[in-house]
Structures are given as C-alpha cells and as structure tokens.
Amino acid sequence: MKRFLTGALGAALLAACATGPVGQSVTASPTPAETAPQVNPLDLRRTTLIVRDMESSLALYRDALGMTVEYDQELTSPGLTGRHGADGKNRSRLVLLKANDSFIGMLGLWQFLDQTDKDLAEPDAADFTPGEIVLLFNSKTLDTTFPAAAAAPGVTVIGEPHERRYPSEAGDIVVNVSMLVDNDGHTVELNQLVSDPRQN
Incomplete structure (x- = not known):
C-alpha cells in the first residue's frame, strides 16, 4: 500500500511540475540558443x-598594409x-589576400594578362x-602603416591622418x-579607432 501511495504521489508531483494553477501548462524557459540574436545568413566574403x-x-x-597571400594562380x-x-x-x-580572417574581408586583385588599350589607360x-x-582598412598601427602605404608605387595621398568624429x-x-588612391584609382581609407562610447 505504501508503495502504491508513493507511486501516486510521484505521479501527482510530476503532473504539478508540468502544469500551473488549475491545470494550466507551464512554458519552459527558453534555451540560450533560442534567446541568441539572429545571425544574418549572408557573408560578404571578398571585394x-x-x-x-x-x-x-x-x-x-x-607589403605596405601587411595582407597575406592566400591564393595566386x-x-x-x-x-x-x-x-x-x-x-x-x-x-x-588572380591573387587573394587576407587581413585577419581567411573567410570574410578578403581582397582579390585580378589582372588580365592580354591587356587592351583600355586596360593600360x-x-x-x-x-x-x-x-x-572606397576600401576601408582599420589599422592599430596607423603611425607606421600610413607612411608605408603612402610610399608604395603609384599611390596618391588625398588626406594625411587627422581626427574625425562620427556622431552616435x-x-x-x-x-x-x-x-589614399592606389595605382589603379581605387580609393583607400586607412583609419585607427581612438574611442567608441558604444563599447564602454
């Protein structure tokens, strides 16, 4: 008899855990995966x-910016x-270069070898x-990166490093x-973050 009551009590306790007052269902707490922010399924891999x-x-x-060659064919x-x-x-x-990640933020350099007059203009x-x-590179060592980039062949300096404030x-x-402008006319911004109050 005692064994039967214990079993009945156990079943009642399990039912109480599964239902709220007056038999209402209890919603389980969301898991960390369910509360995590949604990730955009699209990656910008390369320019x-x-x-x-x-x-x-x-x-x-x-050489000047320090990107590493991942592919050259x-x-x-x-x-x-x-x-x-x-x-x-x-x-x-085609040469593919990476900064600090080999999947996103890659840079491709593509030179056609049978060049036309338009290629050489x-x-x-x-x-x-x-x-x-405009290509934007963030550098933690702008004081050395900028002079090296400015000295690369065919590079034109548009603006020396200066402070700029972006409101938030x-x-x-x-x-x-x-x-800067590279030897093919692509504009390059080199910057270094000084402070970001959103990260405090």
Whole structure:
C-alpha cells in the first residue's frame, strides 16, 4: 500500500511540475540558443579589384598594409567575351589576400594578362561619384602603416591622418582617418579607432 501511495504521489508531483494553477501548462524557459540574436545568413566574403600591374598592387596591399597571400594562380575566362571586345581565352592572374580572417574581408586583385588599350589607360582621379568604391582598412598601427602605404608605387595621398568624429546616440566615435588612391584609382581609407562610447 505504501508503495502504491508513493507511486501516486510521484505521479501527482510530476503532473504539478508540468502544469500551473488549475491545470494550466507551464512554458519552459527558453534555451540560450533560442534567446541568441539572429545571425544574418549572408557573408560578404571578398571585394575584387581589377588591376593593371599585379606587382605594383601587391607592393601596397601585401607589403605596405601587411595582407597575406592566400591564393595566386593564372586563370582563363573565355566566357568574358564582352571585356572591351576581347576574344580568346582572356588569360588573367588572380591573387587573394587576407587581413585577419581567411573567410570574410578578403581582397582579390585580378589582372588580365592580354591587356587592351583600355586596360593600360591612366585611371581617373578619385571623385566620389556613383560607380566608385572606397576600401576601408582599420589599422592599430596607423603611425607606421600610413607612411608605408603612402610610399608604395603609384599611390596618391588625398588626406594625411587627422581626427574625425562620427556622431552616435552614445556620443562621438573618434577615429584617425587618412585617404589614399592606389595605382589603379581605387580609393583607400586607412583609419585607427581612438574611442567608441558604444563599447564602454
């Protein structure tokens, strides 16, 4: 009899744990995975720049900025028949560089080896109009990175490092900003974060 009562009491206790007052269901607490912020399933893996002279480009992005080469191969792209009216195999060299991650934030340098007159033309000056891009690199050593980048072949300095403030609800985000143009006309911003009140 005692064994039966114990079993009945146990069943009643289990039922009480599963239901609230007057038989209402009790909602289980969410797990950490359920309360974690949703992650966007899209990654921006790489930006690829079309360049005229691979070695000059590497002097800036690899040697001066310190990116590391992850891939360097010669390719053919016969499907690019509209590339300035080029025909044939469209031989090219593709170099992929990384900063601190080998999956996101990669930089591609792509040079077509069978160059046309348009490939060899001097690039337009940076004019910040639609169709142009600005590459932004954050450096923790801007005092040494900027002079090295400015000295790379064909690089033009637009602005020396200077303080810039970006407003936010928590207060101004303070950044040291410099601007360059590489030898192919791509605008490059090198900056260093000074303070960000959102991170306090």
